[in-house]
Amino acid sequence: MDRKFLGLVLFFIVLLTSQETVIHSEAKICEVPSKTFKGPCIKDKNCQVRCHSEGYGYGKCSHFRRLCMCLKPCDD
Structure with missing residues (x-):
């Protein structure tokens, strides 16, 4: 019984350590001020x-400057 358990533990250790590590690189996101939003940006929903x-796919309020900022992938 102990040999079977030890074999099972070793099998799982080999299985877990043999997995390849995949690193995903994400595109950088740039913020662009909205050209059509008027007034101070208070609610993200209106900006979106x-x-x-x-x-643009998404927008959010810049809480420091109260601007509506549209988000897009940066051009490299």
Whole structure:
């Protein structure tokens, strides 16, 4: 019984250590001020709607400057 258990433990150790490590690289995201949003940006939802209508995937309020910032992948 002990040999079977030890064999099973060694099998799982070999199985876990033999997995290849995959590193995913994500594209950098740049913030671009909205061209059509007017006034101070307080709610992210309003900014998201405006950025989406400008062709961006996402928008959020810059809480420090109160600007609507649209997000897009950076051009390298």
